[in-house]
Amino acid sequence: MKLAVFVSDYRMTVDTLERLKPEKMGIILVQNGVYHASVKEKGKTSSILDSSADLFALKEDLETRGIDPASIDSKVKVVTFGDVVDLIFNDYEKTAWL
Amino acid sequence: MKLAVFVSDYRMTVDTLERLKPEKMGIILVQNGVYHASVKEKGKTSSILDSSADLFALKEDLETRGIDPASIDSKVKVVTFGDVVDLIFNDYEKTAWL
Amino acid sequence: MGKLTIGCFASLVGSTNLDFAVKLAGAALDKGHKVDLWVSGNGTMLSLQDQRAFKDYSYLEKPVKELMEKGLNVTACEACAEARGYHDSNTLEGVKRFSMDWYLGSTFDADRVLHIGGE
Amino acid sequence: MGKLTIGCFASLVGSTNLDFAVKLAGAALDKGHKVDLWVSGNGTMLSLQDQRAFKDYSYLEKPVKELMEKGLNVTACEACAEARGYHDSNTLEGVKRFSMDWYLGSTFDADRVLHIGGE
Amino acid sequence: MATTKLGFIVQRPGYKSENPKLALTHAIASQSVEIYLDDEDEVTCDVAFIGDGVLNCIKDQKAVENYQLNSTESHIKMALLCDLNIFVCKEDLDKYGLTENDIVLDANEMGGDLEVKVVPYEEITKMMEEMKHLLFF
Amino acid sequence: MATTKLGFIVQRPGYKSENPKLALTHAIASQSVEIYLDDEDEVTCDVAFIGDGVLNCIKDQKAVENYQLNSTESHIKMALLCDLNIFVCKEDLDKYGLTENDIVLDANEMGGDLEVKVVPYEEITKMMEEMKHLLFF
Numbered sequence: 001m002k003l004a005v006f007v008s009d010y011r012m013t014v015d016t017l018e019r020l021k022p023e024k025m026g027i028i029l030v031q032n033g034v035y036h037a038s039v040k041e042k043g044k045t046s047s048i049l050d051s052s053a054d055l056f057a058l059k060e061d062l063e064t065r066g067i068d069p070a071s072i073d074s075k076v077k078v079v080t081f082g083d084v085v086d087l088i089f090n091d092y093e094k095t096a097w098l
Numbered sequence: 099m100k101l102a103v104f105v106s107d108y109r110m111t112v113d114t115l116e117r118l119k120p121e122k123m124g125i126i127l128v129q130n131g132v133y134h135a136s137v138k139e140k141g142k143t144s145s146i147l148d149s150s151a152d153l154f155a156l157k158e159d160l161e162t163r164g165i166d167p168a169s170i171d172s173k174v175k176v177v178t179f180g181d182v183v184d185l186i187f188n189d190y191e192k193t194a195w196l
Numbered sequence: 197m198g199k200l201t202i203g204c205f206a207s208l209v210g211s212t213n214l215d216f217a218v219k220l221a222g223a224a225l226d227k228g229h230k231v232d233l234w235v236s237g238n239g240t241m242l243s244l245q246d247q248r249a250f251k252d253y254s255y256l257e258k259p260v261k262e263l264m265e266k267g268l269n270v271t272a273c274e275a276c277a278e279a280r281g282y283h284d285s286n287t288l289e290g291v292k293r294f295s296m297d298w299y300l301g302s303t304f305d306a307d308r309v310l311h312i313g314g315e
Numbered sequence: 316m317g318k319l320t321i322g323c324f325a326s327l328v329g330s331t332n333l334d335f336a337v338k339l340a341g342a343a344l345d346k347g348h349k350v351d352l353w354v355s356g357n358g359t360m361l362s363l364q365d366q367r368a369f370k371d372y373s374y375l376e377k378p379v380k381e382l383m384e385k386g387l388n389v390t391a392c393e394a395c396a397e398a399r400g401y402h403d404s405n406t407l408e409g410v411k412r413f414s415m416d417w418y419l420g421s422t423f424d425a426d427r428v429l430h431i432g433g434e
Numbered sequence: 435m436a437t438t439k440l441g442f443i444v445q446r447p448g449y450k451s452e453n454p455k456l457a458l459t460h461a462i463a464s465q466s467v468e469i470y471l472d473d474e475d476e477v478t479c480d481v482a483f484i485g486d487g488v489l490n491c492i493k494d495q496k497a498v499e500n501y502q503l504n505s506t507e508s509h510i511k512m513a514l515l516c517d518l519n520i521f522v523c524k525e526d527l528d529k530y531g532l533t534e535n536d537i538v539l540d541a542n543e544m545g546g547d548l549e550v551k552v553v554p555y556e557e558i559t560k561m562m563e564e565m566k567h568l569l570f571f
Numbered sequence: 572m573a574t575t576k577l578g579f580i581v582q583r584p585g586y587k588s589e590n591p592k593l594a595l596t597h598a599i600a601s602q603s604v605e606i607y608l609d610d611e612d613e614v615t616c617d618v619a620f621i622g623d624g625v626l627n628c629i630k631d632q633k634a635v636e637n638y639q640l641n642s643t644e645s646h647i648k649m650a651l652l653c654d655l656n657i658f659v660c661k662e663d664l665d666k667y668g669l670t671e672n673d674i675v676l677d678a679n680e681m682g683g684d685l686e687v688k689v690v691p692y693e694e695i696t697k698m699m700e701e702m703k704h705l706l707f708f
Contacts, residue, residue, distance in 0.1 A: 001563050008332075008433055010584060010623060011111035014445040014485050016570070021559065031331055032587050035626065040668050060338070060637040061331070064586060066629035066644065081342035088427050089317055089348070095429045096570050098445070099700050106213075106314055108447060108486060112582045112622050114707070119696065129212055130450050133489065138531050158219070158500040159212070162449060164492035164507065179223035186308050187198055187229070193310045194707045196582070203706070205590055212449055215501050236597070237589045238357065244400035251504045252459065253398035253452075276593075279372035281363035286405070296600035300614045301607025303704055304575045311706035315434065315588050322569070324453055331586055334638050355460070356452045370641045371596065372589075395456075415463035419477045420470025422567055423438045430569035434451050 004092035007033035007048065016098050017048070025053035026092055028084060029076065034061045037072040049075050058084065102190035105131035105146065114196050115146070123151035124190055126182060127174065132159045135170040147173050152189075156182065198307035199230040203299055204239040206314045214242055215254050217312055218263065225266050232306070234299040236273035240280060243272035245288040257288060264290045271298050317426035318349040322418055323358040325433045333361055334373050336431055337382065344385050351425070353418040355392035359399060362391035364407040376407060383409045390417050435474035440464075441565035442479055443558075444487035448506040449497070454490050457481060457571040458509035465516050480565065481513060482521040482558045487571075488530065491522055491537040491550070510550070511541035520550045521558055572611035577601075578702035579616055580695075581624035585643040586634070591627050594618060594708040595646035602653050617702065618650060619658040619695045624708075625667065628659055628674040628687070647687070648678035657687045658695055 003022040008031040017027075027048060029037050036046035037057040049055065055076040062069045062078070069078040079087065088095060101120040106129040115125075125146060127135050134144035135155040147153065153174040160167045160176070167176040177185065186193060204217040214235075221231045235242045242256055249255040264270060271292040272282070287293060303309050323336040333354075340350045354361045361375055368374040383389060390411040391401070406412060422428050442461050448454040461479035468476065483491055495505035513520055522537065540549045551557075562568055579598050585591040598616035605613065620628055632642035650657055659674065677686045688694075699705055 003568075006429075006431075008335075009111075009587065010626075013107075013109035013111060013434070016443070016445050016485060019484075019555065030335060032584050035584065039626070041666055043668065063633040064331075064637045064642070065584075065626070066632040068631075081338050082346065084339060085319070085343045085346055085348065088319070088429065093427075094565075094568050095427065096443075096568055097429065097431045097433060098570055101705075104310075104312075107450065108489075111315070114580070114582050114622060117621075117692065128216060130447050133447065137489070139529055141531065161496040162212075162500045162505070163447075163489070164495040166494075179219050180227065182220060183200075183224045183227055183229065186200070186310065191308075192702075192705050193308065194580075194705055195310065195312045195314060196707055205593055205708075206588060212501060215503075237593055238360075241357075241360075241399055246402070247400040248397040250394060250398050251498070251502070252394070252455065254501070254503060255398070275369060275371070278367040279369050279374070280360055281366040281405070283365070286400070295603065296597045297602075297604040298607060299597060300577065300601050300604040300616070303577060304573075304604070304608055304612060304614050306704070309577075309704035309706065311704075311708075313590050313594075313706065313708040315583065315590070324456060324571075325451060331638060334640075356456055370635070370639070371592065373638070373640060414466065415460045416465075416467040417470060418460060419440065419464050419467040419479070422440060423436075423467070423471055423475060423477050425567070428440075428567035428569065430567075432453050432457075432569065432571040434446065434453070 001094060002092045004028055004088055004095045006030055006095065006097040007036065008097065009033055010035040012098065014098055026087060027051060027053045027055050028087065029057040030061050034058060034065060034067065037076040038067045045073060049073055056087065099192060100190045102126055102186055102193045104128055104193065104195040105134065106195065107131055108133040110196065112196055124185060125149060125151045125153050126185065127155040128159050132156060132163060132165065135174040136165045143171060147171055154185065197228040199305060200224045201232045201234065201302045201306040201309045203234040203236065203311045205237040205312065213312055214239060214256055218256050218259055221268055222263050225263060225268060232269045232302040234271055234302060236276050240272045240277040240282060243277060243287050243291045244282045245286050316347040318424060319343045320351045320353065320421045320425040320428045322353040322355065322430045324356040324431065332431055333358060333375055337375050337378055340387055341382050344382060344387060351388045351421040353390055353421060355395050359391045359396040359401060362396060362406050362410045363401045364405050438477045439565045440477060440479045441562050441568045442481040442571065443568060444481065444483045444490060444571045445485045446571065447486050447489040453571040454487065455506055455509055458513050461518055462513055462516050480519040480521065480561055482561060484523040484555065484558060485526055488522055488526045493536065493538045507538050510538045511544060514541040514548045515544055515546040517548050521561060522550055522552050523555050523558055524552050525555050527552065575614045576702045577614060577616045578699050578705045579618040580705060580707045581618065581620045581627060582622045582707060584623050584626040590708040591624065592643055592646055595650050598655055599650055599653050617656040617658065617698055619698060621660040621692065621695060622663055625659055625663045630673065630675045644675050647675045648681060648683065651678040651685045652681055652683040654685050658698060659687055659689050660692050660695055661689050662692050664689065
């Protein structure tokens with residue numbers, strides 16, 4: 001299965017993400033999920049960035065929170081709403097909003 | 099300060115509770131917060147039960163979730179809505195809903 | 197006897213935040229306290245008239261009306277309500293609508309304030 | 316070109332869940348996809364007519380109307396709406412109201428489904 | 435004739451938000467979806483409780499008595515009556531020290547035959563693979 | 572003449588729920604509360620950002636551009652213009668590696684004099700002790 005997972009929170013209250021083991025996974029950081037791409041706690045980046053999944057963060061949601069898209073972790077690709085549509089249709093088969 | 103703290107979630111997304119150091123504290127478990135009084139994870143009770151605060155859990159919210167009030171941890175006193183009113187007015191001066 | 201001001205901001209019908217606020221208000225009134233209830237944010241949905249009673253959804257119109265008869269003072273944040281399409285014309289009878297300063301005014305002489313924020 | 320069915324359940328005005336759903340729907344329509352948007356739970360607040368535009372609150376009535384002109388199909392859960400006091404008579408023009416089976420029906424021939432649940 | 439399979443995954447406890455309940459009511463709505471479909475086409479729904487979502491399955495929920503609200507328990511029973519597959523993750527029950535004695539298992543008293551399936555997480559992964567679309571609550 | 576002091580504590584990031592914004596708009600409403608009070612009585616509001624709440628203070632929030640929504644940043648500036656005390660927990664900024672350069676500090680461009688106070692958590696504890704009522708967001 002090819003799965004696009006949307007992460008919309010910074011503090012996650014579910015442990016689903018680490019349990020999903022699809023053949024191909026993309027993690028799309030949206031809303032407060034975008035902090036995973038930019039914020040370090042005590043110098044450490046979010047454990048989500050250690051994932052082997054392809055990582056994306058929504059430009060609009062970064063900017064809304066005062067985060068310069070150019071400043072985020074290099075593992076994460078900045079995407080627009082249009083890009084998200086293409087990811088959903090072209091690169092993955094199913095979606096999960098955690 | 100005498101503070102009554104309401105905990106309404108099982109997975110807390112804030113670290114405020116452990117940082118509050120009032121002279122006197124009561125923790126009132128309500129809504130999904132009542133799981134702290136009853137659920138063990140891998141045999142371990144919730145760390146909230148290690149607090150030196152006085153602990154209370156709302157009877158109605160225990161029952162709603164299928165938890166027998168008689169079965170909860172002995173550190174936690176079962177209270178009704180009426181008891182909560184008395185706690186707020188008689189035992190504490192300020193409240194915090196986390 | 198004292199005065200309790202409750203503010204309820206987070207509000208999901210079907211969650212129990214508004215239910216909790218209403219039940220606590222009832223318990224405080226029963227003990228002879230004066231109670232002000234301020235609903236803001238999505239909590240303003242409490243103020244819309246003509247909600248239908250289903251057993252699958254919280255139905256607070258009836259208990260709120262009963263508590264208002266016992267003296268419960270309910271006020272909804274006017275801007276929060278208007279933004280959602282709740283207007284004067286479709287507000288539950290007896291519920292007042294004011295600006296946010298009403299809530300602060302209510303806390304002035306309150307003995308206790310319970311602010312239900314959360315998420 | 317495909318069909319995308321979006322379901323939006325959690326909805327806080329002022330959060331960006333409904334905003335996100337509406338913007339994603341717009342982006343998909345712009346790329347020539349067909350889009351169904353199902354709002355249930357508190358998401359049904361999208362369907363109430365006559366919401367006032369303030370810069371402090373999400374104001375989706377206008378963008379939703381524009382997207383409906385471009386073909387966006389918006390349906391609100393009838394029971395969820397009724398429970399909140401949103402009736403046929405105060406539903407935003409163009410928004411349909413059906414039972415929950417409509418959402419499942421929409422997924423039948425959808426190429427992709429994005430279900431926005433969460434909290 | 436075609437079938438679209440939906441997988442509903444409930445990962446949070448109930449009552450805080452409506453979502454766990456709405457997962458069940460939407461899944462149950464598959465019983466009447468044919469009015470939107472051609473003859474013999476159908477949409478089926480499997481429901482899985484994982485993580486803290488398994489707390490929804492604890493039995494004897496007194497939601498009507500305390501909040502005049504139908505319990506999640508009653509919705510699980512209704513789903514069983516409609517012959518929906520309901521999976522509960524065994525590892526997560528174990529984590530909480532919950533057994534089959536503690537959870538809703540059947541709707542026998544309402545005349546239902548189907549039982550809740552307590553299964554290893556691996557089976558739920560398999561279910562997710564088989565579904566056309568996934569809906570996480 | 573009496574004063575009731577309220578302490579607003581913002582402990583979560585913005586935009587997910589309206590609450591951080593409503594904390595500020597309610598605190599700002601202290602400017603007009605006198606219509607409900609006797610002469611010379613007043614209600615004052617101090618606002619403190621702690622924990623993940625400090626993320627609300629990051630500057631250059633483009634919420635209007637992206638969501639046609641006033642930013643939390645603009646509300647913080649408005650609160651400063653109204654001479655409200657705004658505290659930001661220094662330990663939490665440090666935890667995130669944020670400095671005063673990264674956050675909203677003043678509303679100079681709108682003619683405000685007051686600045687955000689970056690203070691140790693201990694000062695925020697002291698503020699909480701002094702307030703008559705606390706409101707956590």
